[in-house]
Amino acid sequence: MPAPTEVNFASEFAARLVDGPRRLLISIPLAFMQPVLDRVATHVAKSRPEMFARLGPHAGKRFLIDPIDLPFVFILVPTAAKPCLSAYRRDEYPQHDAGIAGTFLDLYDMISGTADGDALFFTRDLRVCGDTEAVVALRNALDDFGNSAADTVLSAFGPLSGPAALAISALRAVRGNRRHGR
Amino acid sequence: MAGEIGSGANGYLRPELVCPAGTPAALRTAVDAGADAVYCGFQNETNARNFPGLNFTLAELEAAVGHAHARKAKVLLAINTFPPAGRFNLWREAIDAAARIGVDAVIVADMGVANYAARTFPELRLHLSVQAGASSPEAIRFYCQEFGVKRVVLPRMLTVGEIAAIHQQIPCEIEAFVFGNIGMMAEGRCSLTNYATGISTNMDGVCSPAADVHYEEDAERNLTTRLGRFVIDRFTRGENAGYPTICKGRYRCDARTGAYYAFEEPVSLNLSALLPDLMRAGVTALKIEGRQRSRAYVQAVVSAFRRAVDDILANREPALAELVALTEGRRETEGAFRSKAWR
Amino acid sequence: MRDDAAELTLGPVWFNWKPADWRDFYFRIADEAPVSTVYLGEVICSKRAPLFEPHYEAVTERLRAANKKVVFSTLAEVMLKHDRQMVDSVCTADDVPVEANDASALFYLQGRPHHVGPFMNLYNEETFAVLAQRGAQNFCLPAELPAPAIRALCEATQALDATIEVQVFGRLSLALSARCYHARAHGRTKDSCQFVCENDPDGLELRTLDGSPFLIVNGIQTLSQDYLNLIGELPELGALGVSRFRLSPHTCDMVRVASSFRAVLDRHITAEEGTDQLEALNLSAPFSNGFYHGKPGYSWIASVAR
Numbered sequence: 001m002p003a004p005t006e007v008n009f010a011s012e013f014a015a016r017l018v019d020g021p022r023r024l025l026i027s028i029p030l031a032f033m034q035p036v037l038d039r040v041a042t043h044v045a046k047s048r049p050e051m052f053a054r055l056g057p058h059a060g061k062r063f064l065i066d067p068i069d070l071p072f073v074f075i076l077v078p079t080a081a082k083p084c085l086s087a088y089r090r091d092e093y094p095q096h097d098a099g100i101a102g103t104f105l106d107l108y109d110m111i112s113g114t115a116d117g118d119a120l121f122f123t124r125d126l127r128v129c130g131d132t133e134a135v136v137a138l139r140n141a142l143d144d145f146g147n148s149a150a151d152t153v154l155s156a157f158g159p160l161s162g163p164a165a166l167a168i169s170a171l172r173a174v175r176g177n178r179r180h181g182r
Numbered sequence: 183m184a185g186e187i188g189s190g191a192n193g194y195l196r197p198e199l200v201c202p203a204g205t206p207a208a209l210r211t212a213v214d215a216g217a218d219a220v221y222c223g224f225q226n227e228t229n230a231r232n233f234p235g236l237n238f239t240l241a242e243l244e245a246a247v248g249h250a251h252a253r254k255a256k257v258l259l260a261i262n263t264f265p266p267a268g269r270f271n272l273w274r275e276a277i278d279a280a281a282r283i284g285v286d287a288v289i290v291a292d293m294g295v296a297n298y299a300a301r302t303f304p305e306l307r308l309h310l311s312v313q314a315g316a317s318s319p320e321a322i323r324f325y326c327q328e329f330g331v332k333r334v335v336l337p338r339m340l341t342v343g344e345i346a347a348i349h350q351q352i353p354c355e356i357e358a359f360v361f362g363n364i365g366m367m368a369e370g371r372c373s374l375t376n377y378a379t380g381i382s383t384n385m386d387g388v389c390s391p392a393a394d395v396h397y398e399e400d401a402e403r404n405l406t407t408r409l410g411r412f413v414i415d416r417f418t419r420g421e422n423a424g425y426p427t428i429c430k431g432r433y434r435c436d437a438r439t440g441a442y443y444a445f446e447e448p449v450s451l452n453l454s455a456l457l458p459d460l461m462r463a464g465v466t467a468l469k470i471e472g473r474q475r476s477r478a479y480v481q482a483v484v485s486a487f488r489r490a491v492d493d494i495l496a497n498r499e500p501a502l503a504e505l506v507a508l509t510e511g512r513r514e515t516e517g518a519f520r521s522k523a524w525r
Numbered sequence: 526m527r528d529d530a531a532e533l534t535l536g537p538v539w540f541n542w543k544p545a546d547w548r549d550f551y552f553r554i555a556d557e558a559p560v561s562t563v564y565l566g567e568v569i570c571s572k573r574a575p576l577f578e579p580h581y582e583a584v585t586e587r588l589r590a591a592n593k594k595v596v597f598s599t600l601a602e603v604m605l606k607h608d609r610q611m612v613d614s615v616c617t618a619d620d621v622p623v624e625a626n627d628a629s630a631l632f633y634l635q636g637r638p639h640h641v642g643p644f645m646n647l648y649n650e651e652t653f654a655v656l657a658q659r660g661a662q663n664f665c666l667p668a669e670l671p672a673p674a675i676r677a678l679c680e681a682t683q684a685l686d687a688t689i690e691v692q693v694f695g696r697l698s699l700a701l702s703a704r705c706y707h708a709r710a711h712g713r714t715k716d717s718c719q720f721v722c723e724n725d726p727d728g729l730e731l732r733t734l735d736g737s738p739f740l741i742v743n744g745i746q747t748l749s750q751d752y753l754n755l756i757g758e759l760p761e762l763g764a765l766g767v768s769r770f771r772l773s774p775h776t777c778d779m780v781r782v783a784s785s786f787r788a789v790l791d792r793h794i795t796a797e798e799g800t801d802q803l804e805a806l807n808l809s810a811p812f813s814n815g816f817y818h819g820k821p822g823y824s825w826i827a828s829v830a831r
Contacts (some may be wrong), residue, residue: 054205054235109478113207116478122422127399133234133392140235143476144205264648266670268677294651314646317604320612320629327632328655339604339703367700367747368602370646373669374699374740377749377822380815382669384646406734410821413733429700433731433739437710444706444731444742518703525704525715 030072030087037074037085045083052080054141058134064099067107078138098130098138105172111142194458194495198467200258200357201484204236204474209246209257211477216488219256221289222246222473223387228276229260230291230313231473232387244283256286262311264292264370264384274298281306289335290314291370296329309333309357313370313384319351326354333357335469338364338451339518339525342459349464358460360453361483362471364517365389366429366446374428378410390427415448424448452514454487454502458494460519531763531790533783534562534690536643536665536773537598539698540743541573541722548580550774555584555591557780559787560772563588566598566615568626568644570705570744571608573720596622599630601644602701602745624665631659638662643692643771644701648674650681657685665690665771668697668753671819672765679766688768693755694782694803695773696728696741696748697813697822706742715745726776727809738810751823754812756799759789777806 044051052059055078065074075094077084088094100107106125109115117139120126128135201217203209212220223229225237238246247257259280265273273295280288281303288306290296291313299306312335316322325331333355336345349356367374372389376382379394396408403419407426414426424430429445451471453460460468468491470483490500518525535554538547554563565584567574585595599612609629616623616633624640625631631641640663641647641656647664656664664687666675675691682689708718710729722729728741728748741748752775755762759770770790772782782803789799803812815824 053239056234058234110476113211113477113481116476116482118475119479122424124403124405124417124420124423128397129399131393132395132397136233136392137235139476140205140233140474144207144235264646265651266674266677267649267681268673270649270651292646292648292652293655294649294653297655298651314628316628317602318609318627318629320609320632321603321627324628324632328659337703344604366704367702371602371644372700373667373697373816373822374747376669376816377697377699380819380821380824384667384669385648412737412739413735416734428740429702432734434734434736435710435729435731435742437729441734442710444710444740445702445704445747522716523714 030089033072033087037087041083041085045080048145049080051141051145052078052083054144055137058131058137061097061131061134062095063134063138064094064096064101064130065107066099066101067104068101069103076138078141096130098132098134099128100135100138101127101129105168108168110139111145113143113145117143194461195464195466196495197461197465197491198256198357199484199487199491200467200469202362202470202473202475202480203246204231204233204472205477206238206242206246208473208477208480210249211480212484213250213253213255215481215484217255217484219258219286219467220246220250221258221260221469223260223262224276224279226272226276227263227385227387228265228273230262230311230383230387230389231260232263233474234392236474240279240283243279243285247283247285258287258289258309259285260289260311261295262289262291262313263387264313265295266385270294277302277306287332290329293328296325296331300329304330307332309335310354311335311370312337312359315368315370317368319348322348322352322354326352333466335359337369339368341522342456342463342519345460345465345519346463355466356464357467357469358453358465359451359471360457360460360468361487362451363425364446364449364451364471364515365427372429375409378412378428390425395426422448447515449515451517451519452502453516453519454490454500456516456519457490457500461491461494530768532561532769533559533787533790534769534771535560535564535779535783536692536695536771537564537566537568538774539569539746539748540726540728540775541570541576541720542726542776543723544576544580546726547577548584550779551580551584552587553780554783555587555593558783560593560783562594562596562769564596564598564624564642566624567611568598568601568642569746570722571600571605571611572715572718573722573744574611576720594622596624596640598624598642599626601626601642601698602703603627603629604703624663625661631656635659641665643667643698647678650678653678653682653685653687657687661687663688663690663769665692665769668692668699669816669822672761672817673819675762675767675817676765683766689766690769690771691755691762691767692753692771692773693759693762693786694771695753695775696751696810697753697816698746698748699740699822700747702745702747705744706747707744710742749813749822751811751813751825752808753814753816754800754803755814755817756786756789756803757796758814758817759786759796759799763790775808777808781806 063076072087110117198218200219201212203220203222250257261276277299287309289309289311291311308331310331317337335357381391383389394410398406405417409426414431417423430448432441433444493500624642626642626644641661643665705715707722711721728743731740738750785799785802788794816822818826
């Protein structure tokens with residue numbers, strides 16, 4: 001599949017929403033995602049440097065963020081000097097100190113402050129492995145972002161932040177229907 | 183009794199809703215959701231929720247007090263752990279900072295800390311933390327006499343009737359827990375975490391420190407939780423889980439055939455149904471637990487209790503059904519508050 | 526080490542022993558155990574207290590006749606009307622020294638010489654100063670205090686004319702609750718317990734799901750499974766300034782336990798020999814000394830004295 005341009009990606013993103021998040025995102029090449037992830041990391045470092053103080057000794061650790069309904073995983077290394085967010089194919093299973101796994105939307109809602117991480121853990125919708133203290137520190141640091149955490153991530157998409165926000169609310173609608181349809 | 187901050191037309195005292203704030207963002211969320219007061223702590227062992235990534239720096243607390251006061255909400259600072267000998271300075275500095283920043287009250291547990299605050303800053307309002315474990319009128323009167331304590335946070339072991347009786351026999355206000363995670367052990371008198379991990383709840387401000395918490399999920403998604411080297415519980419696939427807290431673990435003993443929750447099941451306290459009774463028992467302040475929880479939790483619980491209290495004051499039927507989703511194990515209890523059969 | 530000043534004491538029995546056994550235990554302690562002070566009194570459950578009342582007078586007389594000081598320990602958790610009456614009556618009797626185990630006892634003891642017990646949160650020098658000023662003369666420290674804090678407390682106490690006592694033997698009290706866990710284990714409640722705790726004179730063992738012995742339940746109290754043993758740390762404790770060493774009673778031979786500790790304090794035997802003697806008791810659980818060394822309470826750190 002040829003590397004899509006940003007505009008093509010945006011329209012394709014929207015067009016595939018009806019198929020659900022998994023089929024949509026399966027087709028995104030990791031090489032395309034990396035520049036966006038770099039922008040997210042730089043943007044967070046610039047706009048909310050106090051987050052790294054909150055992480056304390058856990059700032060240099062490798063966090064595996066595993067959206068279980070997507071074909072790839074992220075590694076987050078939240079150092080103040082040069083925070084790093086990278087995507088890997090699921091089967092690469094990158095080395096990490098601590099891991100958090102849940103559906104893409106549960107993870108996104110936790111970061112954006114609309115879902116409670118503990119409640120997701122109690123219901124087994126969220127899984128934690130490895131260095132539990134690092135996970136707790138990251139969760140608390142992200143929670144202090146206020147409502148700007150998700151906005152910060154979205155605005156890192158630059159000209160695509162509008163379509164990305166639209167895509168997420170569409171995904172949420174799909175999930176809402178599924179959950180209520182159970 | 184002091185501290186009455188208005189009342190409803192039906193004779194209920196309007197209680198102060200005291201809400202948790204683990205981070206500055208949670209504090210703003212609680213204030214916006216209708217908290218009359220928020221409580222928080224510094225980023226060190228001086229408070230009983232000394233968790234990684236949580237709590238306030240001096241500058242953050244100063245900004246938070248400004249933010250809350252501008253919106254007519256109070257800020258209560260928890261300095262409610264027990265300084266081990268030789269390390270008292272950290273607690274002394276916390277009291278000094280609280281007085282300088284102008285928090286509305288300090289929540290203390292240790293007699294030495296209470297004494298230092300009372301002698302050095304006579305104008306600083308002192309609340310007695312639940313960690314002091316003052317469970318009888320005489321114990322509460324001791325703290326009032328010695329340190330001029332203005333409010334006691336009652337242990338979660340009393341029935342509403344007992345709370346009402348205590349109210350008649352003490353010279354200070356009562357704050358009672360209405361929602362959140364409850365430990366089964368008498369607060370401030372539990373060394374179980376230290377026994378299993380070497381970290382002391384009383385001295386270090388942590389129960390079940392995350393660094394010693396281990397989750398192991400097998401291929402069938404059975405989840406084993408451990409604290410240090412000890413297995414605390416095991417949940418089958420799909421079964422709601424809880425924190426590995428020793429007093430909520432499952433164990434075996436010779437008096438039982440199978441494993442059982444020897445102390446308590448992983449439930450949360452929810453006294454929403456008893457709110458009218460508590461508001462009649464002479465309780466000045468209603469406390470929501472959960473400084474370690476997210477903004478989403480704070481938003482949901484505080485706004486629900488805000489509506490419920492306002493509904494009761496206005497003689498409307500309060501609705502609190504949605505709160506169960508936020509409770510541990512998704513189950514709730516009225517604990518000791520309804521009946522002493524709980525004991 | 527101030528050997529000549531070192532006193533061995535016997536803490537209150539925490540378990541629900543048969544009243545006749547309880548009485549005979551203290552008779553034997555009076556006759557044979559090298560302890561200078563004996564703490565009496567029900568500190569765990571006010572429901573049990575009446576069971577022992579018929580024997581208090583005889584036990585107290587026998588202990589005093591043997592030149593042992595008797596101190597009454599108050600309830601550790603005071604909540605119910607009955608608990609409060611118990612504390613009131615012990616604290617207002619003027620012929621017995623009292624050890625306060627909760628703040629309600631302190632309320633009554635203002636201005637009278639008294640002891641402060643291990644269930645009080647005695648963590649720092651500032652707390653000591655407050656309590657000494659109100660009449661406290663002896664402080665028995667919480668079991669979880671590590672050596673550096675004990676050292677700092679001993680230094681601060683020199684100015685206060687008070688003594689410091691440390692538990693050196695017996696299961697560790699780790700938590701108290703409003704709920705009776707003995708009753709719960711048997712499907713009963715505190716009100717309907719039928720004194721089921723009497724079946725377990727050293728407590729009821731809880732094991733983890735993988736079968737490891739973990740905790741001990743005794744009514745509203747939770748204890749360690751292992752037995753605290755600081756016989757190897759006696760010289761160091763003495764050097765820090767601790768002058769009173771408390772043994773917590775169990776069904777094992779407490780006279781032998783007391784004799785071993787006394788012999789080490791008197792340097793008649795080495796700490797190593799003392800440890801060997803205690804190991805020969807063949808207790809049902811291992812020894813621990815982790816709290817003292819700043820480690821998890823259950824751990825056993827080979828003593829520097831060995």
